[in-house]
Amino acid sequence: MxxxxxxxxxxxxxxxxxxxxxxxxxxxxxxxxxxxxxxxxxxxxxxxxxxxxxxxxxxxxxxxxxxxxxxxxxxxxxxxxxxxxxxxxxxxxxxxxxxxxxxxxxxxxxTNTPGFNQYIPGEPECGGGPPTGSREDRAMAWARSVLGQAYTNGDLGDSNHAWDGWCDNFVGHAYGRAASGYATALTHYNSLNGRGMIHTTGTPPAGALVFFNGAAINGYAGHVMLSEGNGSYLTSAPTVRRVSLSWPGAPYLGWSYADPEWPGR
The missing domain is CATH 2.30.30 (SH3 type barrels.)
Structure with a gap:
C-alpha cells in the first residue's frame, strides 16, 4: 500500500x-x-x-x-x-x-478511533495471545517488523534518524528504549561483561544481544545485533537486515540477555 x-x-x-x-x-x-x-x-x-x-x-x-x-x-x-x-x-x-x-x-x-496509539475507551487488553509472556519475543517481533527500513520514523519519541551506525540504539528500541543508555556497543558489552552476563559458547538464544569487538569497520565502537535463536541475526545497517553470525573485520565477543532493567515492549 x-x-x-x-x-x-x-x-x-x-x-x-x-x-x-x-x-x-x-x-x-x-x-x-x-x-x-x-x-x-x-x-x-x-x-x-x-x-x-x-x-x-x-x-x-x-x-x-x-x-x-x-x-x-x-x-x-x-x-x-x-x-x-x-x-x-x-x-x-x-x-x-x-x-x-x-x-x-x-x-x-x-482507523478513525479517537486517540493516536491508544486503545478505544473501554476496549480491553487481549489476553492469551503471543508474545505477551516474553520480552524477548516482543523484541524480536518488533525487530522483524522493521526489516528493510532505513530510518527510525521517530519510534519511541526519539529523533528520526538513520539506523546505519546506530546498532546499540536499534537493540535498545527492540526492548522499548528510545536510547540504550550506552555511548557505543563496545561500552555496552564491557558493562554487561563486568556484570558477568556475557556468554561465549553455544548458539545465542532468541532475543539475545550479540557483540563484536571494536574494529576499523565500526569506528572501533564495536557492534551489536539481535539473535533469532536459529543461527540468523537481525542488524542495523543501511537498512535493517537479516545476516549470519559475522561482521567483516570485527571479532565476535559473545552474547548476553538484554539488560535486566530494560522493560521490553
Missing part, C-alpha cells in the same frame, strides 16, 4: 471531532456489554487513510509477514473485541482484534 500522510498530524482535529461524535456509540456498546453476560465488542469506528488500497485484516499483530484474511475498504466499519501493542506502524503500535466484518487483526493507524 502507498505510504500515507502522517496520521498523527493529519487526523488530529478531525479525530477529535469524530471521537466526540462517536462517544455515544461507544457508550451504547459498553452499556450493552454490561447488561449482558458476555462482552459485546465496540463498534462505531471505520477504516480510513489507506488511499484506496484498503486495510488488511491479518492473522497476527506482531509479525510483518502475517497473512491477510480480508481487506477492508476506506469507510468500512468494524467491531473490535480487544487490543494489544504489536508491531509499529508509523509510530502507532496499537492493533485491534476484530470480529466483524472479518475475524483478525487491524492496525489502529488506519
Amino acid at each position: 502507498n505510504h500515507p500522510h502522517d496520521r498523527k498530524a493529519r487526523w488530529a482535529l478531525p479525530r477529535l471531532v469524530r471521537g466526540l461524535l462517536a462517544a455515544g456509540a461507544v457508550t451504547a456498546a459498553l452499556l450493552a456489554a454490561t447488561a449482558t453476560a458476555s462482552y459485546a465488542g465496540i463498534s462505531g469506528y471505520s477504516v480510513t487513510g489507506t488511499g484506496g488500497a484498503g486495510l488488511a485484516v491479518r492473522t497476527s499483530p506482531y509479525d510483518a509477514g502475517a497473512s491477510a484474511v480480508a481487506v477492508l475498504a476506506d469507510g468500512a466499519g468494524f467491531t473490535t473485541e480487544c487490543a494489544v501493542h504489536g508491531r509499529d506502524v508509523y509510530g502507532n503500535s496499537v492493533w485491534h482484534q476484530i470480529s466483524s466484518p472479518a475475524s483478525g487483526w487491524i492496525s489502529d493507524y488506519y
Whole structure:
C-alpha cells in the first residue's frame, strides 16, 4: 500500500471531532456489554487513510509477514473485541482484534478511533495471545517488523534518524528504549561483561544481544545485533537486515540477555 500522510498530524482535529461524535456509540456498546453476560465488542469506528488500497485484516499483530484474511475498504466499519501493542506502524503500535466484518487483526493507524496509539475507551487488553509472556519475543517481533527500513520514523519519541551506525540504539528500541543508555556497543558489552552476563559458547538464544569487538569497520565502537535463536541475526545497517553470525573485520565477543532493567515492549 502507498505510504500515507502522517496520521498523527493529519487526523488530529478531525479525530477529535469524530471521537466526540462517536462517544455515544461507544457508550451504547459498553452499556450493552454490561447488561449482558458476555462482552459485546465496540463498534462505531471505520477504516480510513489507506488511499484506496484498503486495510488488511491479518492473522497476527506482531509479525510483518502475517497473512491477510480480508481487506477492508476506506469507510468500512468494524467491531473490535480487544487490543494489544504489536508491531509499529508509523509510530502507532496499537492493533485491534476484530470480529466483524472479518475475524483478525487491524492496525489502529488506519482507523478513525479517537486517540493516536491508544486503545478505544473501554476496549480491553487481549489476553492469551503471543508474545505477551516474553520480552524477548516482543523484541524480536518488533525487530522483524522493521526489516528493510532505513530510518527510525521517530519510534519511541526519539529523533528520526538513520539506523546505519546506530546498532546499540536499534537493540535498545527492540526492548522499548528510545536510547540504550550506552555511548557505543563496545561500552555496552564491557558493562554487561563486568556484570558477568556475557556468554561465549553455544548458539545465542532468541532475543539475545550479540557483540563484536571494536574494529576499523565500526569506528572501533564495536557492534551489536539481535539473535533469532536459529543461527540468523537481525542488524542495523543501511537498512535493517537479516545476516549470519559475522561482521567483516570485527571479532565476535559473545552474547548476553538484554539488560535486566530494560522493560521490553
